[in-house]
Amino acid sequence: MRLSTFQDGFSAALWARDVGEAAAAHAPWIAALQAQPGFAVYRNTVLQACIDALQASYPTVCQLVGENWFRAAAAVYARAEPPDHGALVEYGAGFADFLAGFAPAAGLPYLGAVARLDRCWTECHLAADAPALNRTGWARQDARALAALHLRPHPAARWAWCADHPAYRLWQHHREGLPWGDSLPWVGDGGLLARPQAAVAWCALPLAGCVLLDACAAGEPLEAAATRALTADPGTDFTQLLGTLLDAGALAVLRPDRPPTSPAETP
Structure with missing residues (x-):
């Protein structure tokens, strides 16, 4: 048996309740594996590890909905979206x-937006160091x-705007x-x-700030990025906004090179 065939079959046995008659006919060992009591214990251990990892990564969501609700939802997610990487963090x-x-x-329409901020924290924590x-x-x-300067968001900077709910204040x-x-x-x-x-920090950011960072991340020069930000919120004090980003460490040190290369241009 090829290693890839075994790995695919083992994964199917681990995450699927029923591999189906066709799969079982081609790989009867999958059904035999599922029938072993010890494998059921292993499957449950793997599922619990995924749930624990989600609870650790989304503490604010867990506080909002309670541990029992959260873990039940996390189990549904884990079964539908098993990890594809060994680092559960x-x-x-x-x-x-x-x-x-x-x-x-459905009765908590802000929950997804709050979860995105929890995810932002994790991504900030794991991001590369940079001045x-x-x-x-x-x-x-x-x-x-x-005007022609290309600002770049710091590798560890993350931002999110929620138009309909006070997701940041809840978070x-x-x-x-x-x-x-x-x-x-x-x-x-x-x-x-x-x-x-060393540590992740956070602050409120107006719509103009989110639009500005989006434009900078897309490689737009400062004049174009600022125009987008001021169009989104004409009442913005741009000098104050830029100061907020500088004080928060949201921008990377400028390099005397050409604008960031788009993925399509990367050799």
Whole structure:
């Protein structure tokens, strides 16, 4: 038997309740493997490891819905989307999208957006180290060349905008254990997470900031990126917004090279 055939069959036995008659006819050992009591224990252990990994990566979601609800939903996700990598700390990239379309979560329409912020934290934590552009570095730039300058988001910067729900404020209050007060304004908001040094930090980010970072990530020069940001929110104080990004460590140190190469241009 080829190794790939065994691996495919073992995976089918591990995650599928029934491999089907056709598969069993071609590989009767799969059915025999599923019938072993010890394999059932192993299957359950693997599933529990996936659920544990999701709970560790999405603590805010777990706080919002409770542990029992979360683990039941995580089990559904894990069976549908088993990990494809041995490092479970990276597992669950699609969990936010899953929650957004998960029928039992229909009464919590903000849950997917909160989950995306939990995922942003994980990605920030795992991202590559790199120096961040600060106000001193920015002040050294030639003002005459700023319009054509290509800013790059820091490798550990992540941002998210939710137009319909205060996802960032919900996420922030749970992460920081903040008191809720009398009421929470139910308006859309955004958040920025970055790790310019050792620890992940976060702050609120307006729509213009999210649009600006999106444009910079796409390789647009500063003038075009700023135009997009100000079109999205004409009342934005651009100088203040840029200061927020610099103070948060959301921008990478500028390099005296040509604009970032698009994936299609990469040799």
